[in-house]
Amino acid sequence: MKKRIAFATCVQLGLSCIEEIYRIGGNLELLITLKDEKARNKSGRIYLDTIATQHNVPLLKIDNINDSEVISSLEKYKIDWLFIIGWSQIAKKEVLETPTYGCIGMHPTLLPKGRGRASIPWAIIKGLEETGVTMFKLDEGVDTGDIIGQGVIPLHKNITATELYEKVNEMHISLISKYWNDIVENKIKLIKQNDAEATEWPGRRPEDGEIFSDMSMEEADRLVRGVTKPYPGAFYVDGDKIIRIWSAEFKKECTNIIKKIKLSDGYLIPIDYQIESRN
CATH class of the missing domain: 3.10.25.10 (Formyl transferase, C-terminal domain)
Structure with a gap:
């Protein structure tokens, strides 16, 4: 039996993934986003009202991903997997464990390298030759969960954050397309991260x-x-x-x-x- 999927996002990277899910014939049981007045001035803030209406999918607007109404909605719609993409709040244990199989995130580095914040700026500031996007199962750590899949993004010497953000967006779409069927058919293979190779990048102001x-x-x-x-x-x-x-x-x-x-x-x-x- 195909799995019931929910999706939480408030940024373009997440909306691009949702659009790709519907483009390839997928379906979502629930959309979750921030309340309209929250993070209104945050760079990249988007709204899900239009796509929710287009596909007749329930839309839950919240203050925090750990709110009790999130838990009750995941239970109400019998969610098997919850995607949390581009969401700055850390999901706590109860949220992670409420969907039948857990939660899935994406991080714009090749984990375990580059755990943490400001992944796109740091990749350029550090002069890396490549970066990427990792799809992984969320756990209680920060970017420490088991890996579902990765995509590599080569970096040319004059690349800008504008260009890299677009490449990261495209890689999110690509990974959704590549692993969607495995997720809904419960065929994903999880790979443990090698903590010995892990690096952490701090937030930037x-x-x-x-x-x-x-x-x-x-x-x-x-x-x-x-x-x-x-x-x-x-x-x-x-x-x-x-x-x-x-x-x-x-x-x-x-x-x-x-x-x-x-x-x-x-x-x-x-x-x-x-x-x-x-x-």
Whole structure:
């Protein structure tokens, strides 16, 4: 008997997965998202009202994934698997254990490497040659559950967060398509993560995007590319103003350009930028 699936998300990565499930002929018994007023200004926040109406699927709007109404709804609809994608709140034991078989998440690194936060910026800032997306069964740890499948994303030397976010989105879709039938037919094979190979990446704040004059051109370049849209952007403090930089070029020498930022081994020349008051 095919399994009954629910899906929780409030970001585009999750909506793309839901759209792919219906595109390949799949079905969902329940959609879960944040209440409309929550995270309204969060980058990438989306709403599921339209797709819920299109497919006549119940939509539950919540404050927290661990709310009692989530538990009761999972029980009411006899959910076998719950997808939780792009959700910043950590699901606790009761939520993880309420679906018959558990919960499934995705993480935009090749786990066990890159557990934690800010996966897309860090992959660029660290200068990695490849990253990827991992579909895995959620447990009580952070990105520590058994792996269902992975997809590799090669990184070229000039890739931006904008480009990588789109590639991560495409890989989410690809993994859903690849493993959907195995999930609904209960044929997935779980692979334990090797904790000895695990690395953890910390969260990033908007203020972590500051460019300093003692940075090298390579460091500043990675930072600009790593935190450009949809992230808050890199910035340089110039007196009472902030230069918010979305893209830039870098040169060892530049005598004829007025708008430039001196670095330890050259110059940053803003291309796409905006000037803001520090106040």
